[in-house]
Amino acid sequence: RGDSGLSEINLLKRQVSTLEGQLRALQSSFSKYKKVIMFPNGRIVGEKIFMTSGYEGNFDSLKQRCSQAGGQLASPQNAAENAAIQQIVVLYNKLVFLGINDIQTEGRFKYLNGENIVYSNWQTGEPNNDKGIEDCVEVYSSGKWNDKSCGEKRLIVCEF
Ligand code: GMH
Ligand code: CA
Numbered sequence: 001r002g003d004s005g006l007s008e009i010n011l012l013k014r015q016v017s018t019l020e021g022q023l024r025a026l027q028s029s030f031s032k033y034k035k036v037i038m039f040p041n042g043r044i045v046g047e048k049i050f051m052t053s054g055y056e057g058n059f060d061s062l063k064q065r066c067s068q069a070g071g072q073l074a075s076p077q078n079a080a081e082n083a084a085i086q087q088i089v090v091l092y093n094k095l096v097f098l099g100i101n102d103i104q105t106e107g108r109f110k111y112l113n114g115e116n117i118v119y120s121n122w123q124t125g126e127p128n129n130d131k132g133i134e135d136c137v138e139v140y141s142s143g144k145w146n147d148k149s150c151g152e153k154r155l156i157v158c159e160f
Helices: 003-038 059-068 078-092
Strands: 042-045 050-051 097-100 134-139 145-149
Touching: 003 042, 003 050, 050 078, 059 097, 078 097, 097 145
Parallel strands: none
Antiparallel strands: 042 050, 097 134, 134 145
């Protein structure tokens, strides 16, 4: 391989360097747009985004709206995710429903995909299935959970 091979390599080096610059510009632009999009109704935790539209409705209505948007009702899997949802509860001063319920089997709380929950943050004394009609889960401003009737209206928080 002679001169043409070397100039080919130099051409590729210039192209890589151009792309590196473009990638850095794109990254800084994306970082700014993320902040804009998340303000003030969204929270990012790892790969997960929690977002409210301010809508309030019963569990079925919230579930349907999140699904329609290509997400699902917020389903925190750890304390950091729960804290992000808690922040939205505090910001709006409105309780939210999670994508968790024990509709299928009383006392066995599951995600919407039917799997058993791996994280919970129940208030002391909960879940108590008060009056025998509490299959959904609301989040208090403390971040603690209470089982509540799915027919109640709560603030929507979807995850994407
Ligand atoms: C009962 C009592 C309260 C509790 C509520 C709540 C309803 O009224 O046990 O202390 O806060 O139930 O669990 O969802
Ligand atoms: Ca309860």
